[in-house]
Amino acid sequence: MAEKLLIGLGFLVLAVGLPPWPGAALVAVAMLGFTFAGARVPVRLWLAAVALPLGFLATGSVMLLVQVGPEGPALAQDGVAAAAQVCLRAMAATFCLMFLAFTTPAAELIGGLRRLRVPAEIVELALLTYRFVFLLADEAVAMTAAQRARLGHSTRRRWLRSSGMVIANLLPRAMARARRMETGLAARGWQGGMRVLTQRRPVSVGMVVLVLVLQVAVGVAATWG
Amino acid sequence: MHIMEGFLPASHAIGWYAVSAPFVVAGAVRLRSVLRDKPEARMTLAAAGAFAFVLSALKIPSVTGSCSHPTGTGLGAIVFGPAVMSVLGVIVLLFQAVLMAHGGLTTLGANAFAMAIVGPWVAWGVWKLAGRMGLRFAVAVFLAASLGNLATYICTTLQLALAYPDPVSGFMGAAMKFGSIFALTQVPLAVAEGLLTVVVIEALSGKTRDSDRIAALAGEAR
Numbered sequence: 065m066a067e068k069l070l071i072g073l074g075f076l077v078l079a080v081g082l083p084p085w086p087g088a089a090l091v092a093v094a095m096l097g098f099t100f101a102g103a104r105v106p107v108r109l110w111l112a113a114v115a116l117p118l119g120f121l122a123t124g125s126v127m128l129l130v131q132v133g134p135e136g137p138a139l140a141q142d143g144v145a146a147a148a149q150v151c152l153r154a155m156a157a158t159f160c161l162m163f164l165a166f167t168t169p170a171a172e173l174i175g176g177l178r179r180l181r182v183p184a185e186i187v188e189l190a191l192l193t194y195r196f197v198f199l200l201a202d203e204a205v206a207m208t209a210a211q212r213a214r215l216g217h218s219t220r221r222r223w224l225r226s227s228g229m230v231i232a233n234l235l236p237r238a239m240a241r242a243r244r245m246e247t248g249l250a251a252r253g254w255q256g257g258m259r260v261l262t263q264r265r266p267v268s269v270g271m272v273v274l275v276l277v278l279q280v281a282v283g284v285a286a287t288w289g
Numbered sequence: 290m291h292i293m294e295g296f297l298p299a300s301h302a303i304g305w306y307a308v309s310a311p312f313v314v315a316g317a318v319r320l321r322s323v324l325r326d327k328p329e330a331r332m333t334l335a336a337a338g339a340f341a342f343v344l345s346a347l348k349i350p351s352v353t354g355s356c357s358h359p360t361g362t363g364l365g366a367i368v369f370g371p372a373v374m375s376v377l378g379v380i381v382l383l384f385q386a387v388l389m390a391h392g393g394l395t396t397l398g399a400n401a402f403a404m405a406i407v408g409p410w411v412a413w414g415v416w417k418l419a420g421r422m423g424l425r426f427a428v429a430v431f432l433a434a435s436l437g438n439l440a441t442y443i444c445t446t447l448q449l450a451l452a453y454p455d456p457v458s459g460f461m462g463a464a465m466k467f468g469s470i471f472a473l474t475q476v477p478l479a480v481a482e483g484l485l486t487v488v489v490i491e492a493l494s495g496k497t498r499d500s501d502r503i504a505a506l507a508g509e510a511r
Contacts, residue, residue, distance in 0.1 A: 073394075080299045080395050088295075113390050117293040124296060127466050128453055150296065150453070157295020157395060165390040173387055185324050186317055189335055190380045196339030197384070204343050224481060228488030231344065235489065238340050242332035250329075 067271045069176075071098055072164040074279050078286075079156035084149040087286030088156035094278055095159035105166045113165070117158050125151050170194045200238055204230055291385070291400055292445060294393025301452045306398030309379075312406045316375035323373065334369070338377040341365055342384060345391075362441065363434030364486050366409035367416050378405025403444040412437025427487050435483030442475040443468070 079091040099105050128147040174194070177187050207230045211217065216226035297305070323330055344361035365374045379401050385391040392400050412433045419429035446468045455462030 192335030
């Protein structure tokens with residue numbers, strides 16, 4: 065837990081804070097190493113998840129290549145350099161986030177919020193929200209599959225109507241479930257606290273030292289390199 | 290429209306955190322007082338947050354051929370009010386960032402401002418205004434949801450333009466650039482979200498009288 069946060073957040077700060085070349089590039093390489101060699105994240109899954117943010121990056125950085133002057137759009141003078149810098153920084157930061165996303169179960173996230181002294185009500189709300197996400201997602205997937213099987217997405221018009229129906233059916237179900245859960249918990253004398261066990265693994269000193277040395281090295285290399 | 294992790298420079302990331310913080314804190318205070326009065330609202334709110342999360346995973350067709358997803362903030366703001374929605378929005382954005390790598394931690398402040406603060410407040414404002422002007426129920430819902438969505442997109446555009454002004458024409462030029470590229474997908478999407486929200490609220494509230502519909506939806510969470 066502690067090592068993971070040190071890796072993910074530490075490198076994230078470095079990626080955003082240091083000059084992109086060579087800082088962010090070094091961070092990206094280090095994070096790829098931690099993700100695949102350290103955490104053993106399946107490559108295929110990782111690629112599927114990274115596609116969406118990289119799509120945003122592609123459209124966003126094209127904008128930096130172009131400049132709009134009085135005589136219309138033209139290629140920007142330092143556009144390539146600017147776009148490359150943003151791409152590097154965003155990619156390095158995304159790799160850090162992906163590392164956290166692939167290795168953090170929600171229980172740890174909630175525990176972290178608690179330790180950050182976020183008000184208990186908000187933490188409970190977050191936990192309950194997380195619990196509901198999967199219940200609702202299952203129902204939404206089932207409903208969408210049923211609609212697809214009945215040509216519910218065959219035209220745009222129908223698709224929109226079908227989506228509307230899914231959402232319209234989902235909300236009352238969500239509310240009904242919420243009420244049932246509330247009644248059930250109230251009957252058991254629930255006071256509004258939900259404690260979850262998180263596994264405490266001993267911090268590996270070697271790993272922490274390795275990460276810190278790497279981070280300092282990246283910082284030094286990027287600042288004076 | 291989530292700004293991806295690392296896209297904003299450090300100074301902007303911190304700045305947007307600072308801008309969003311007071312709204313979220315105010316929302317949290319409001320939420321706590323709601324929960325103190327009616328502890329049973331907790332479940333309803335959690336279900337609403339999860340609902341917004343699931344909505345963002347649901348694809349809807351958009352005219353240009355691209356698929357996009359509704360934000361659900363319009364619906365949430367109309368039913369639950371904007372202050373509470375800002376807290377729910379931040380929770381949802383945090384989950385999207387940390388569990389799905391959608392959005393980001395450094396850009397959480399900026400995204401929260403666009404999606405959990407500007408969007409809901411605009412939707413709610415339009416909703417109230419349309420009600421006062423005596424517009425028809427469906428029209429009011431449509432306007433609130435689609436303008437809320439549009440406001441979110443305009444806000445994101447301005448945030449990006451502020452971070453990356455055009456080398457020649459500055460902030461305005463950059464706003465035009467980012468705006469025109471996102472308009473392709475976002476304007477049809479705003480219309481789609483508006484229509485969708487009308488369909489949803491119509492279907493949900495059935496045959497009750499217009500003025501009672503939202504109250505019936507909000508249940509005890511209001």
